[in-house]
Amino acid sequence: MKLAYYPGCVSKSTGKEMDASTRAVCGALGIELEELDDWNCCGATHVSNELVAAGLAARNMAQTDLPIMTACSICYSNLRAAAQRLEEHETLEKVNAVLDKKYSGARIRHALDVILEALAENDERIVVPLKELKVAPYYGCLLTRPAGLYSPEFPIILEKLIKRLQAEPVDFRLMTICCGGPIFMPQEKAAEDIAFKILSEAKRAGAEVIVTVCPLCHLMLDAKQQVLEQKHGVRIGIPVLYVTQLAGIALGLGPEELGLDMNSVSPMVVVERMYARLSE
Amino acid sequence: MPIGVYVCHCGLNIAGVLNMEELKSFAEKLPDVAVARDLQFSCSDIGQEQIQKDIAELKLDRVVVAACSPRLHEPTFRRAISKAGLNPYMLEMANIREQCSWVHMEQPAMATEKAKDLIAMAVAKAALLKPLEPESIPVSKNVLVVGGGVAGIAAALDLADSGLHVFLVERRPTIGGYMALLTDVFPTNDCSICVLGPKMSEVYNHPDITLITYAEVLGVEGSVGNFTVSGVRRARYVDEKLCKGCINECAGVCPVEVPSEYDFGIGKRKAIYIPYPQAVPLVACVDPKACIGCARCVEACPAQAVKLDQEPQDFKLNVGAIIVATGWQPFDATRKEEYGFGRYRDVITTLQMERMLNASGPTKGDVVQPSTGKIAERVAFLQCVGSRDSTVGNLYCSRICCMASLKNAQLVKEKYPHTDITIYYIDIRACGEGYEEFYVRAQKLGINFVRSRVSCIDEVEGELFLIFEDTQTGEMKKVKHDLAVLSVGLEPDEKADVLGNLLGLSRRPDGFFEIAHPKMRPVEAHIDGVFIAGCASGPKEIPISIAQGSAAASKAVKLLHKGVLELEPTSAYVDPEKCIKCKLCVDLCPKKAIAVKSPAYVDEAACKGCGSCAAACPADAINMRFFSDEQIIAQVQAATEEKREFPLIVAFLCNWCSYGAADLAGTSRIQYPTNARNIRVMCSARVDPSFVLEALRRGADGVLIAGCRIGECHYRDGNYQALQRVNVLKGVLEKIGLDPGRVKIVWCAASEGEIFAKDIRDFIGELKAMGPIGTELKKGLSEVKNEETALP
Structure with a gap:
């Protein structure tokens, strides 16, 4: 299978491990990724102006005829929203008037969906089955918006993938609420409260690992975790993995390929426990 | 063909502005005119007698009256000439009052010039008039009512009591609809089945009602007065005539138990069942999906009524009118995830609550938590579930849910005074007789009201929590309840789609069937002889559904009671030689009056004469009996015979709205320039592009087409069709080098005289900027010349 790959800006900054693990996992699954030529912002920096956001997204989507995959839910949401807006003739005309390569439709996929599709049941490529690993599926808000493949309240696709990797999804009540990231700038305290609530709920649910599909969620739950622990005087200590990292571990990819050293809360204790099974 | 022309003074209304002498002598010289007279009041007895005298003495065979709007006195003069022996359709009116003297009071000379054109146009059209005979057709005095809910029952009883015969077709095994399943009903809290039950048996026993239950309509052919309806009566596997309705014998031995759809899933029934004790007809029914075929019921039945080999039966009915009372379906609450x-057992819907409160319901009137069976102590009602909610695509208010929850809350409170009840609402809509008082009563009973749209319900270890923002305090809250009742909205019954498609009914954006006019024709469909009653055309409470059922019945009685139907002879007809069978007309026709059966054929009883098909036909095979192509072209030619002013505008006005707006500008004395020569057409869609091209070719500087406001077409979507044609036409003009702005389409309602006047003023301004017709062609030529000379 060959897909166009849209890394998104985070892949060059706070989400390098998302990019590395996406490429590594796709490589392992035999999915050929062709990085989009000369890509630009997905439109997230201009969400308040629908036309500009659609234009930015359209410029990306016009670069290829292949289905476009991204691992970032923000990019995924923005590209899909743009594709929907561009179905309106008026918007399409305005956007195409300023584009060199004209936009004429695109199919956008999330890495989560691509990986799940590529992994058959009882797949032999799963060399490190994540048996008994308790995983909290955390969707955040953007994967399911605008409405599309998955239900916004009960998307269940992450649970499916977690089970396919032979891990156990925990009953995690706050899986679809906002991580607080989008309001972090204007409402820092409110954002932190939400993130802390999510982390506490994951702990209550007995999660050993939280899996995310969005770099902003990841930032809020992983990079902020230590600060939140100090602020509330509570130990949480749950590693937060990108879905691509979790899949990569099961596929037997090494910590370096998956960028596991870049996570703020080190997943290595958990990962080593999984690897240890191999030698058993 | 001697034509008589009568120019009316209308006292000083016309004569005060226009030069009557000049108009009379102008009319005298027009071709075929045998006599032209000016009359003080042409509509008075003296005026009419003069016209009748001339018809007799001068052997006039057609008459032109230049006076007020034909919308006012056309019927008067038609009657007058037919008394003198002429066919009433041999009359044409020139509107020189509302559309001339009253709107050009300060320009008498120019107004007189315009009136000359209007008279010349009327005479030109009159020369081409043909006598038309209104056709009478015999009609069936039977009426089909589809849907046996409260609206259908009301319609059926009124019709049958008026002496028409009714076929009442119901999809379910019993009539009664949703009302029969409710407990007490607001605002008086009387028992629902106690008031409906007697009506249901009246239907069953009425000699003039044929009740066909457990049946579907599958085909409708024909048109108003004579519909042929076919359908199928599904197999009940029980002989209706033999069954005694005892049900305990057969259901008692039936080994299969399934959730009962009549209890909305909270109760159970057997595979052989009667929906509820008051069902009509009181006949058992076997659910083939549940039945395992053990035949124990066959043995148990003391009347040998169970017939597991029963076959579905086809039926065919001839009816003159159809009443669609197909009702509604509850919003599927699982969509609000x-x-x-569907996941939490203690989250239920209003209808489940109704069944629980019902003394003959599954809990015998107890309000319990389904998960434990214990009496619920903290009950929440959540309003607007599936209504006023764009996330599920339902922007409308379902109208009855506020009152239903107020009622159910009161019933619970009365039964269990210690219950803690909260209604979570956006707005309480209690607007009906006695409704606000009912709301106050609920407040006095101690029911809590929280203004909030609940964000979500969470179940933690078997306990329900509502999470919401209280918008009156601004706080986020999480409150525990035992039972949450979702006040589900009303959606159009999707199973009614089949019938809707068969009849060609339109649906509004909210999905309900559209009525012919949102205010003035509340129970009529766009299709003649088809009426809509009750929730099929939108959510309604019981009294309004009943009123609509009765209203639809009276419309049907009015239509059919004489046994004959007189048809307006203004329909379209097809020249079979010219028809190329392209079927373009079939899709355009708002009345589904055209079928292509090699060649096309117009059902003249169904045709309402809008003329869109005639304008669209690529082979010119369709023409209209009234407002014919030839007549309109003759009007265009007369208007452009002598160009009396610049810019000269030929304006086509739709009969229903924009012609009315032009008349209103007159009665309101709104002044505007004289440039437009108005031609009345039934619908803006009647305007054939060839009319426009003919006008421009003959020197009109611009053509205006005015229709009803978008969405308000009196046929269906004629104004959209006109818009589409104008857009194509603009392209054509551009190709031949004319400014596409010379053809303009505008919308104005009959109440918008000022807007009509403004449209005329604006268009004049635009045409002045363009210059006389052909200016752009000359300019184009000189540009070409300049280029040529610039070449070396």
Whole structure:
């Protein structure tokens, strides 16, 4: 299978491990990724102006005829929203008037969906089955918006993938609420409260690992975790993995390929426990 | 063909502005005119007698009256000439009052010039008039009512009591609809089945009602007065005539138990069942999906009524009118996933609550938590579930849910005074007789009201929590309840789609069937002889559904009671030689009056004469009996015979709205320039592009087409069709080098005289900027010349 790959800006900054693990996992699954030529912002920096956001997204989507995959839910949401807006003739005309390569439709996929599709049941490529690993599926808000493949309240696709990797999804009540990231700038305290609530709920649910599909969620739950622990005087200590990292571990990819050293809360204790099974 | 022309003074209304002498002598010289007279008041007895005298003495065979609007006195003069022996359709009116003297009071000379054109146009059209005979057709005095809910029952009883015969077709095994399943009903809290039950048996026993239950309509052919309806009566596997309705014998031995759809899933029934004790007809029914074929019921039945080999039966009915009372269906609460309906057992819907409160319902009137069976102590009602909610695509208010929850809350409170009840609402809509008082009563009973749209329901270790923002305090809250009742909205019954498609009914954006006019024709469909009653055309409470059922019945009685139907002879007809069978007309026709059966054929009883098909026909095979192509072209030619002013505008006005707006500008004395020569057409869609091209070719500087406001077409979507044609036409003009702005389409309602006047003023301004017709062609030529000379 060959897909166009849209890394998104985070892949060059706070989400390098998302990019590395996406490429590594796709490589392992035999999915050929062709990085989009000369890509630009997905439109997230201009969400308040629908036309500009659609234009930015359209410029990306016009670069290829292949289905476009991204691992970032923000990019995924923005590209899909743009594709929907561009179905309106008026918007399409305005956007195409300023584009060199004209936009004429695109199919956008999330890495989560691509990986799940590529992994058959009882797949032999799963060399490190994540048996008994308790995983909290955390969707955040953007994967399911605008409405599309998955239900916004009960998307269940992450649970499916977690089970396919032979891990156990925990009953995690706050899986679809906002991580607080989008309001972090204007409402820092409110954002932190939400993130802390999510982390506490994951702990209550007995999660050993939280899996995310969005770099902003990841930032809020992983990079902020230590600060939140100090602020509330509570130990949480749950590693937060990108879905691509979790899949990569099961596929037997090494910590370096998956960028596991870049996570703020080190997943290595958990990962080593999984690897240890191999030698058993 | 001697034509008589009568120019009316209308006292000083016309004569005060226009030069009557000049108009009379102008009319005298027009071709075929045998006599032209000016009359003080042409509509008075003296005026009419003069016209009748001339018809007799001068052997006039057609008459032109230049006076007020034909919308006012056309019927008067038609009657007058037919008394003198002429066919009433041999009359044409020139509107020189509302559309001339009253709107050009300060320009008498120019107004007189315009009136000359209007008279010349009327005479030109009159020369081409043909006598038309209104056709009478015999009609069936039977009426089909589809849907046996409260609206259908009301319609059926009124019709049958008026002496028409009714076929009442119901999809379910019993009539009664949703009302029969409710407990007490607001605002008086009387028992629902106690008031409906007697009506249901009246239907069953009425000699003039044929009740066909457990049946579907599958085909409708024909048109107003004579519909042929076919359908199928599904197999009940029980002989209706033999069954005694005892049900305990057969259901008692039936080994299969399934959730009962009549209890909305909270109760159970057997595979052989009667929906509820008051069902009509009181006949058992076998659910083939549940039945395992053990035949124990066959043995148990003391009347040998169970017939497991029963076959579905086809039926065919001839009816003159059809009443669509197909009702509604509850919003599927699982679509609001955040409320957990279907996952949390203690989240239920209004209808389940109704069944629980019902003394003959599954809990015998107890309000319990389904998960534990214990009496619920903290009950929440959540309003607007599936209504006023764009996330599920339902922007409308379902109208009855506020009152239903107020009622159910009161019933619970009366039964269990210690219950803690909260209604979560956006707005309480209690607007009906006695409704606000009912709301106050609920407040006095101690029911809590929280203004909030609940964000989600969470179940933690078997306990329900509502999470919401109280918008009166601004706080986020999480409150525990035992039972959450989702006040589900009303949606159009999707199973009614089959009938809707068969009849060609339109649906509004909210999905309900559209009525012919949103205010003035509340129970009529766009299709003649088809009426809509009750929730099929939108959510309604019981009294309004009943009123609509009765209203639809009276419309049907009015239509059919004489046994004959007189048809307006203004329909379209097809020249079979010219028809190329392209079927373009079939899709355009708002009345589904055209079928292509090699060649096309117009059902003249169904045709309303809008003329869109005639304008669209690429082979010119369709023409209209009234407002014919030839007549309109003759009007265009007369208007452009002598160009009396610049810019000269030929304006086509739709009969229903824009012609009315032009008349209103007159009665309101709104002044505007004289440039437009108005031609009345039934619909803006009647305007054939060839009319426009003919006008421009003959020197009109611009053509205006005015229709009803978008969405308000009196046929269906004629104004959209006109818009589409104008857009194509603009392209054509551009190709031949004319400014596309010379053809303009505008919308104005009959109440918008000022807007009509403004449209005329604006268009004049635009045409002045363009210059006389052909200016752009000359300019184009000189540009070409300049280029040529610039070449070396």
